[in-house]
Amino acid sequence: MAGNMAPGPDSLSPRAKLAVTAGRTAAAISRAAGRGSGSVIGGRVALRVDPDLLSRLAGHLEVVLVSATNGKTTTTRLIAEALRAGGKVVSNALGANMPAGITSALSGGFDARFGVIEVDEKYLVSVAEDVRPKAIALLNLSRDQLDRAAETRMMAENWREGLAGTDAVVVANADDPLVAWAASSCPTVVWVAAGQMWKDDAWSCPSCGGVLQRPGDDWFCEECGFRRPMPTWALSGDYVLDPNGTAWPIRLQLPGRANKANAASSAAVAAVLGVQPEVALERMYSVAAVAGRYDVVSHLGRDLRLLLAKNPAGWLETFSLIDGPPAPVILSVNARGADGTDTSWLWDVDYTRLAGHPIFVLGDRKLDLAVRLEVAGLDFRVCEDLGEAVRSAPAGRIEVIANYTAFQDLRRQVGN
Template identity: 85%
Template sequence: MAGNSDPLTPRAKLAVTAGKAVAAASRAAGRGSGSVIGGRVALKLDPDLLARLAQNLDVVLVSATNGKTTTTRLIAEALRAAGPVVSNALGANMPAGITSALAGGSDAKFAVIEVDEKYLAGVARDTDPKCIALLNLSRDQLDRAAETRMLAENWREGLAGSKSVVVANADDPLVVWAASSSPNVIWVAAGQMWKDDAWSCPSCGGVMQRPGDDWYCGECGFRRPTPSWALSGDHVLDPHGSAWPIHLQLPGRANKANAASSAAVAAVFGVPPQVALERMYQVQAVAGRYDVVQFQNRDLRLLLAKNPAGWLETFSLIDPPPTPVILSVNARSADGTDTSWLWDVDYTRLTGHPIFVIGDRKLDLAVRLEVANQSFQVCENLDQAVQLAPPGRIEVIANYTAFQDLRRRVGN
């Protein structure tokens, strides 16, 4: 922990004040939280502001294609056992949003920051994190985020020689390859349901062998490292072999994996697994995800799935048939405008569910479901889909901006 008790120069203080004013004006105008525009203004006035705000904090960065918002929340809850935490809990995960979040945490000891995969190396340079959590890499926003191998390369270069403790998923070959350039890695066996982005070796391009839960490259010898933490059913195994029960209100195996990684991060800061995992129980929903809401006298459960890996995990969460399912897909800039990823999702897993399709790209999705031999109805909007759905709780699965549209419509 470097620096004096007040690291902010007069210019930095002016930048923070101006950023907050612009954010407040944006909120008042009904344009969202204002954190991104406020952060942009603040960084224009002081380009070094992010580094200044971070220098008296113990910083944790969390990056991944899937699960980073939830894992950020879980780590933040766990670390509150050791002191006040500032976090970008609403998911504004590029430099402007991160700067806004840190500017609001004057009394914090820890900063737990979700970082967009493309920006990880730069944010790590600016914030000198004590710990970096890397969960997974899979295809997402194909027109913006580049190929997963390029992201892994970017991470690998950015982490080379880093002083940070890197907590990384031993089951994702791309993450292992990226993290292996760092001298201080804690490996977590968090599992990997989606494997289609890691069939070739990131080190040499050879074919990966995947016997059971293990993996290795038959050509160059690159292989799964031995984990010191592991997810085992409903328990986290710590480096001493003790099993700690996971009690979460969040559903699904993916969130247990997020909890296992979060417990490993908390331990870096001296928070024991039992305390960390008990605190994670407080998290009921994350930015509206997993919320059950009342709409038109029906219970709707809102689930976010923005890429093939996320859809695969989400299908494992939903209630069995004949539970009705509403699917909504947009392709705005925040989603990625390329919807070819729909063909990577196994929609046959929805067989037996009455399916209703909405969203900007409902016809793209309809063609995909037709090929997958699913019976479905295309609807104009959420209201119509809910009216047509048979009785019972409805599972609503949407990608990023479609999810935000849904939350606005149901008043969540």
């Protein structure tokens, strides 16, 4: 598979070179000060010096963009692993998914063939205009960060209008009506039957507002005729069905139905870039954890599995991972800037699915969560810190479920 010739840093304009250097310097200072990886501040500084730097850095790459409410980081990682069969990949693997973080990531990819980029839903259209992707993966849309994110139909409309003229092959989840409506304006779409467990944001037709009918796995609107597109790729149990009807086994270390769905979409994306399903899926097996998600760590003599859930759809998928005997569960919720400060979404989560599990509650908004659990009729204990929760938990591996900044707090505490 012949790739584009990587230009190397010397091919950049003097201004772009200065921007890259300034960004790397700012990132290094941030890391030295203990303020994180420095990718965001580095990208901001670089873009301040050269506002067109992102498009310049992406010029030699075959770019894949991945956007969704849930599963972006994991799917980005799976696609990146698959495409390494065809050449070197640069990716924002740690999830800095706005223009600054993306710019910072691409500044290290002068010798790469592929760029696999996770993009925040609100920035997808503008980033696509800058980097001219070969493929765009659209996985799902649901409510998230209610204080600052657009209503889901508004987000779908932004995608629909902004991507209407794209040259990219759009790989879209046919089972999510909002995604299907957004992608149906694009010239070239590969439809994947990836499933949709959370349906509470897609009961009305995004095209006309009518009530969607949902017989079995199908969906359609009786009022305007908008309906589920016919998929050419499909998740079927532990297999991915390709356009020829061939069933390829999914063997992942990552748990759960949602990650099989991510693998199905990733295989379809990889095929667009020339990597066959058998090779792509085999390479995905190497992914055991993604930025700490799904890691099992030892803390205070106990095994803890770290699970990230940021919104109602994510919590529903995460609960499905907790099976077998009633394992102790630690729940931690914050409401900082990166989480969204509105915690009303807690009332959309069906916490009764944790009935029978010993539950321990942490985080900045532990009392908000405690009220929600009280109304759900669950037994739980509010704890001051992780140590108290771990020491109070009965025997067995502890499942730890946290939203974004709470998850990062817990990773620091367990040294992960």
